[in-house]
Amino acid sequence: MAKLIIENLSMIYHTIEAETKAVDNLSLEVLDGEFLSIIGPSGCGKSTLLSVIAGLLQPSSGRVLLDDMEITKPCSKVGYMLQRDHLFEWRNIFSNITLGLEIQRKCSKESLLKIERMLEKYGLSGFKNYYPHQLSGGMRQRVALIRTLAIDPDILLLDEPFAALDYQTKLAVSEEVYKIIKQEGKTALMVTHDISEAIALSDRVAVLSKRPAKLKNIYDIKLSVENRTPLKSREAPEFRHYFNAIWKELDIHVE
Amino acid sequence: MLNNNFSKEHELYLKAVKRRKTAVIIVQILILIIFFLQWELTARYKIVDPFLVSQPSRMIKFMGKLYSEGMLFRHIWVTCYETIIGFLLGTIVGTLIAIILWWSDFICKVLDPYLVVLNALPKIALGPILIFWVGNGKTAIILIALTISLIVTIISVLTGFKEVDEDKIKLLKTFGASKSQILRYVVFPSSIPTMISALKINVGLSYVGVIVGEFLVAKEGLGFLIVFGGQVAQLDMVMLSIIILSISAYLMYEAVALLEKKFTVWRS
Ligand SMILES: Nc1ncnc2c1ncn2[C@@H]1O[C@H](COP(=O)(O)OP(=O)(O)O)[C@@H](O)[C@H]1O
Ligand SMILES: [Mg+2]
Numbered sequence: 001m002a003k004l005i006i007e008n009l010s011m012i013y014h015t016i017e018a019e020t021k022a023v024d025n026l027s028l029e030v031l032d033g034e035f036l037s038i039i040g041p042s043g044c045g046k047s048t049l050l051s052v053i054a055g056l057l058q059p060s061s062g063r064v065l066l067d068d069m070e071i072t073k074p075c076s077k078v079g080y081m082l083q084r085d086h087l088f089e090w091r092n093i094f095s096n097i098t099l100g101l102e103i104q105r106k107c108s109k110e111s112l113l114k115i116e117r118m119l120e121k122y123g124l125s126g127f128k129n130y131y132p133h134q135l136s137g138g139m140r141q142r143v144a145l146i147r148t149l150a151i152d153p154d155i156l157l158l159d160e161p162f163a164a165l166d167y168q169t170k171l172a173v174s175e176e177v178y179k180i181i182k183q184e185g186k187t188a189l190m191v192t193h194d195i196s197e198a199i200a201l202s203d204r205v206a207v208l209s210k211r212p213a214k215l216k217n218i219y220d221i222k223l224s225v226e227n228r229t230p231l232k233s234r235e236a237p238e239f240r241h242y243f244n245a246i247w248k249e250l251d252i253h254v255e
Numbered sequence: 256m257l258n259n260n261f262s263k264e265h266e267l268y269l270k271a272v273k274r275r276k277t278a279v280i281i282v283q284i285l286i287l288i289i290f291f292l293q294w295e296l297t298a299r300y301k302i303v304d305p306f307l308v309s310q311p312s313r314m315i316k317f318m319g320k321l322y323s324e325g326m327l328f329r330h331i332w333v334t335c336y337e338t339i340i341g342f343l344l345g346t347i348v349g350t351l352i353a354i355i356l357w358w359s360d361f362i363c364k365v366l367d368p369y370l371v372v373l374n375a376l377p378k379i380a381l382g383p384i385l386i387f388w389v390g391n392g393k394t395a396i397i398l399i400a401l402t403i404s405l406i407v408t409i410i411s412v413l414t415g416f417k418e419v420d421e422d423k424i425k426l427l428k429t430f431g432a433s434k435s436q437i438l439r440y441v442v443f444p445s446s447i448p449t450m451i452s453a454l455k456i457n458v459g460l461s462y463v464g465v466i467v468g469e470f471l472v473a474k475e476g477l478g479f480l481i482v483f484g485g486q487v488a489q490l491d492m493v494m495l496s497i498i499i500l501s502i503s504a505y506l507m508y509e510a511v512a513l514l515e516k517k518f519t520v521w522r523s
Binding site: 051054073076078080082083084086088089090099100102103104151 | 422423425426427428430431432436440441445447519
């Protein structure tokens, strides 16, 4: 069943100097409970696409449907996780996590209890009263994810969530984030320009062209590993095969 | 995080740091003592003319006289009071105007050239007009202090507002935040460091405004003592007032610095 439907979406930016077409007639469906990655070269329009889905930008044409309802403004069914964690330095971890609830005025006893449980489950309850600068980059990203999950969204949009982390941390954090998303049973749409990351985490990978973003191809990632996690996926024999295929599809020129 | 089991080397390092700090403070105090001592002695032995430069002992005597007349703290209080009020008003009104300009890009663009002109204008020039409007008195002095700090406050607070990370604002928008929520949750709190450095500048500016105001109209206050002392050729009065003025300006600056510490605990 399709959770999110993107229909003939186009997006044009207007500035005094120029008119930039960022997304060109793009159609895509995200299935309920799946992890879909969108991969494309930098500057092709991936963040723009997510901003439209989140209701932050009005598309020039086309529309986005979530559970058959058109998205026109930000709504609490969509959770958005940005590239950097953007934790507020002046708030402690707990009140960073309740930020979304406060803004939507949904700080009920149950929702706070739910956050407590999540902190417990994901090994952060000891850090509730810490300030962001006291946490490592990986932990901060986990806090950012829980902040997004706190408003209980149906679908998670992740915009290059691990790009700011160093390689080892990135492997560890993507493992954790993947597990959290699966445990919470959320549908996820991740944007990245990292081919191995896309294959390791996703059920499907959509490849976009250079700007303006058009859909080039979609890969069904079928790996022969049991109890799939990103780290295990990287060891699957098919991994390299997908990597090469997507690499070719992306058409990156090595100079 | 704190760790109290230091190695020997670390303890030596800490000691060295501490020794250096003590040395700095000792030299600072020595400079003060030497300065006043040479002042006192050169004046006493007529190497410099005490009529022109005054003399610490005469200043202390004059301070005693002022105190016995019950006027010492009265003058200090008047100047501090006018400064604090001018300073607070400048900060509050300036921040409010900055909020309006942040809120409406249109108003901001329209007012931009006027702000530039007002910022370039030496605000003291407005003193006589203000006195003409509100009369000789505290109100005029406070208004002069206010006009001096107002424009700087508007400009620096607005700059702080505009420097807030666009992505932090985007984050709030994904939660469906309204404009006033964006102001309250991210723009205002993340500009607090900028605002506090504006406050620090404002303390100095407000003092300038108050002293000039007192030069122009006052019947009491440190600025009045300075002008009056000059007119009646009482350099003891002038010098003493200047020294008290420096001390009170310094204390007020420190108070703002304390405020800064309190509001930025999260930086540790
Ligand atoms: N607010 C904007 N105004 C004008 N052009 C923009 C704006 N945001 C992005 N663009 C342009 O749109 C294109 C796609 O940007 P983006 O979606 O951020 O790419 P990606 O996330 O894939 O790196 C880029 O060429 C960028 O310069
Ligand atoms: Mg991007």
